[in-house]
Amino acid sequence: MSLKEFFNKTPWNSKKVKKSSNTKVGDLFAISSNSSNKTNIPALDSDLHLWIYWDWVEDTEVIEIVNDIFLKALTKKASDIHIEPREKFVQVRFRVDWNFIKYKNFDIKYRDAIIARIKIMAYLRIDEHRKPQDWKINYKLFWGKTIDMRVSVIPTIFWEKIVIRILKKNEKPPKLSELWILPYNMVKIKKHLKDPYWMILAVWPTGSGKSTTLFALLSQYDAEEKNISTLEDPVEYRIPWVNHTQINPAIDFNFAKWLRSLLRQDPDIIMVWEIRDEETAKLAIEASITWHIVFSTLHTNSAAHTIQRLVNLWIDPLLITSSLRLIISQRLARKLCPYCKEAYKPNEKIKSYIVGKVWRYIKNKDDFKLYRAHEWWCKKCNFSWYSWRIWLYEVLEMTDKMEELVLKNASRIQLEIQAIWDGMVPIKEDWLLKVVLWETSLEEVLAVLWN
């Protein structure tokens, strides 16, 4: 029996069928069939289960709740929305500048309805509770703008957790000059941007604003004069004249396969979102040796660690030294709110530590002061005492000495010492400088680097 027949033949349900006649239950399955998890029409008792949801999701109260969550997240400039069912309530949190802010706890009675509503918006199966699902929402705001959202659903012990990534396709990527790259790193980056071919890797532990640096680098090139192509998942920014390609994992065509096809498109500059496997790593390196400029990212903890990671992916050290020119390791920290930050004199112990590390950059050693978050009434930063963010960097350049060490399969420590010898400022010194320049607080950076 089809779902439609079931509801038509069930007299006690006739009133409800009438109520939602604009959106037929059959339509729901037409929608679901687009999703990444295609399955057969559900069994009868799950139809009943579904009906209870459907009734809920049609309810204007739930539609308002979900719209409210989305709009609030957008006004707070959140990058992600986390909807987390707990034992007795549903917690909604936003990630803003890489920190969580609590939005609201909803009564447990709204749990199924909120989740079902979002699943429907994202064309996901609402009767699937055992498997993870993911797809996207094109959320239309009433003034006509659309926001792209990536929805991921994963079952937890307290029902399903939803994480929604808000993509900023209409936002311009920041300029290289806006990323707080201090002169000693900027000189190296600008030098290598002029090279005719090479590979540059931006590395970070998960979630350190990777796309931002890559796009700032890409936008240094004249996209009308060069063929710039990207392979991304998801596409976060859109630069005019750049050929952005969204990788779709559902169609069994991975980064490596895409890259192979892309190389036949006569590219000058290629941006590969992420090197996850040996095949992609090899292809990316081969592309850079054959006169292409390649940008990519890897998940590692430090610049020196990246070389070892590539060796672990079975890349010949000879290939690494002939293609890789620069490794940019980065972390993200919150910038102090300029309206409520407070100056203070650090105690002697902290002062001597900082001065000892970065003495050559401090002009006035006697009247040495720092800034910290002053927790008072400040509307400008929504009482978070931080606004926007800054990046902390460590830039490793492939010098002749470094190449020798890579070819000798040197340890991470040896590579690190050589890099510092060659002029690399370690990320911990870069952050101390950003504290000394009064952009962020000691507490914030300690939390980022020692977490």
Ligand SMILES: [Zn+2]
């Ligand atoms: Zn403030």
